[in-house]
Amino acid sequence: xxxxxxxxxxxxxxxxxxxxxxxxxxxxxxxxxxxxxxxxxxxxxxxxxxxxxxxxxxxxxxxxxxxxxxxxxxxxxxxxxxxxxxxxxxxxxxxxxxxxxxxxxxxxxxxxxxxxxxxxxxxxxxxxxxxxxxxxxxxxxxxxxxxxxxxxxxxxxxxxxxxxxxxxxxxxxxxxxxxxxxxxxxxxxxxxxxxxxxxxxxxxxxxxxxxxx
Amino acid sequence: xxxxxxxxxxxxxxxxxxxxxxxxxxxxxxxxxxxxxxxxxxxxxxxxxxxxxxxxxxxxxxxxxxxxxxxxxxxxxxxxxxxxxxxxxxxxxxxxxxxxxxxxxxxxxxxxxxxxxxxxxxxxxxxxxxxxxxxxxxxxxxxxxxxxxxxxxxxxxxxxxxxxxxxxxxxxxxxxxxxxxxxxxxxxxxxxxxxxxxxxxxxxxxxxxxxxx
DNA sequence: CGGTGGAATCTGGTATACGATAAGGCTCAT
DNA sequence: ATGAGCCTTATCGTATACCAGATTCCACCG
Numbered sequence: 001x002x003x004x005x006x007x008x009x010x011x012x013x014x015x016x017x018x019x020x021x022x023x024x025x026x027x028x029x030x031x032x033x034x035x036x037x038x039x040x041x042x043x044x045x046x047x048x049x050x051x052x053x054x055x056x057x058x059x060x061x062x063x064x065x066x067x068x069x070x071x072x073x074x075x076x077x078x079x080x081x082x083x084x085x086x087x088x089x090x091x092x093x094x095x096x097x098x099x100x101x102x103x104x105x106x107x108x109x110x111x112x113x114x115x116x117x118x119x120x121x122x123x124x125x126x127x128x129x130x131x132x133x134x135x136x137x138x139x140x141x142x143x144x145x146x147x148x149x150x151x152x153x154x155x156x157x158x159x160x161x162x163x164x165x166x167x168x169x170x171x172x173x174x175x176x177x178x179x180x181x182x183x184x185x186x187x188x189x190x191x192x193x194x195x196x197x198x199x200x201x202x203x204x205x206x207x208x209x210x211x212x213x
Numbered sequence: 214x215x216x217x218x219x220x221x222x223x224x225x226x227x228x229x230x231x232x233x234x235x236x237x238x239x240x241x242x243x244x245x246x247x248x249x250x251x252x253x254x255x256x257x258x259x260x261x262x263x264x265x266x267x268x269x270x271x272x273x274x275x276x277x278x279x280x281x282x283x284x285x286x287x288x289x290x291x292x293x294x295x296x297x298x299x300x301x302x303x304x305x306x307x308x309x310x311x312x313x314x315x316x317x318x319x320x321x322x323x324x325x326x327x328x329x330x331x332x333x334x335x336x337x338x339x340x341x342x343x344x345x346x347x348x349x350x351x352x353x354x355x356x357x358x359x360x361x362x363x364x365x366x367x368x369x370x371x372x373x374x375x376x377x378x379x380x381x382x383x384x385x386x387x388x389x390x391x392x393x394x395x396x397x398x399x400x401x402x403x404x405x406x407x408x409x410x411x412x413x414x415x416x417x418x419x420x421x422x423x424x425x426x
Numbered sequence: 427c428g429g430t431g432g433a434a435t436c437t438g439g440t441a442t443a444c445g446a447t448a449a450g451g452c453t454c455a456t
Numbered sequence: 457a458t459g460a461g462c463c464t465t466a467t468c469g470t471a472t473a474c475c476a477g478a479t480t481c482c483a484c485c486g
Contacts, residue, residue, distance in 0.1 A: 045261070066437075
């Protein structure tokens with residue numbers, strides 16, 4: 001594995017991020033720093049670093065001397081995020097498949113297996129594994145692109161969790177994942193790009209349907 | 214004005230970012246936290262928060278227990294950044310012009326005036342003002358898009374400063390800015406988009422020419 | 427019943443201490 | 457000389473304690 005040793009800041013960041021994503025910290029909620037720090041058993045330094053990063057991720061807003069607040073979800077932001085994904089992700093995945101090494105292929109395959117395994121479980125955390133898979137397809141493409149895609153993926157995840165997780169819409173998505181990975185490993189950029197567009201549009205249309213309800 | 218009170222973290226972030234952008238902290242240099250903290254007269258907490266954000270911005274890399282290092286410039290990353298800008302910025306600016314309010318128009322006009330004023334000075338900091346202007350054109354478009362564009366703009370700025378700042382290529386760019394702003398204020402999305410594509414391509418081709426030298 | 431003047435509460439920040447780790451130098455045996 | 461292994465040192469990451477200033481809340485007063 002690449003890096004096993006991660007700083008406490010990193011771990012705190014991921015824990016708090018997960019809390020926000022799964023809704024354990026509701027939108028609009030003020031973030032009480034000492035409470036959370038106590039809960040996690042860390043001091044304010046790593047916590048504040050984590051919160052700062054989450055603000056940049058668009059999950060928190062900060063107001064000077066009043067601290068951080070979990071940002072609201074909105075249909076506007078949802079469209080914004082998915083519009084951005086549509087503009088960036090297909091090209092990014094396509095580009096990445098051209099640069100991917102065997103190591104990258106293995107990593108992506110592993111990510112998809114993990115996702116499929118998770119889907120088999122009754123209430124596995126498939127959303128996280130879904131994100132991991134999609135990001136594995138982008139990683140070889142370049143550092144900046146990857147960072148951007150990671151952020152968009154995380155933002156999208158909030159909406160997916162809220163609106164789509166309850167439904168079992170994983171059948172078709174799962175099949176699409178396999179197709180994408182096959183084309184990706186083959187290095188068929190054009191095919192990968194088309195499939196990815198389609199895949200995102202699928203999620204988006206499911207989402208729109210839910211939102212209009 | 215929107216926010217006058219900014220935290221020390223924010224100020225530190227901007228100071229350090231500027232140092233990196235203008236090359237006062239060279240790529241590859243390790244960031245000595247206590248040295249910089251002492252120089253800026255701040256303690257480690259705001260400094261570390263700033264460094265964390267700069268890492269997310271793609272200006273620093275961090276290595277556990279070894280701290281932060283200023284990231285290298287590379288032609289690969291330059292193309293990556295400009296490719297991303299080309300994919301996002303024209304659409305973002307066009308979208309924003311449709312949503313812009315009179316207040317936004319005033320802000321953009323003000324940003325351009327400031328840039329032009331800066332250009333008149335013998336060695337003004339036109340690059341920063343250039344960024345401010347371009348960002349003013351994106352701001353009304355949406356929070357996430359704005360954050361993304363801000364990051365790309367900052368990353369691009371490094372390359373522009375290194376390779377283009379010495380040259381006086383500002384004549385044409387300046388004229389283009391006026392044209393863009395006019396169309397933008399008019400709300401002519403299609404025109405704005407085309408002009409922006411062209412403007413970015415102009416910078417990019419100048420950059421490529423320099424890089425190939 | 428509305429305004430007002432504290433308290434109480436938090437945040438943002440400082441100073442300081444300390445264990446852990448990485449990097450470089452030194453010793454020593456070969 | 458040279459390479460292995462140990463030791464020193466610098467620095468990071470984190471914790472703790474503390475403080476000033478801003479915000480919020482509430483009880484009191486007109």
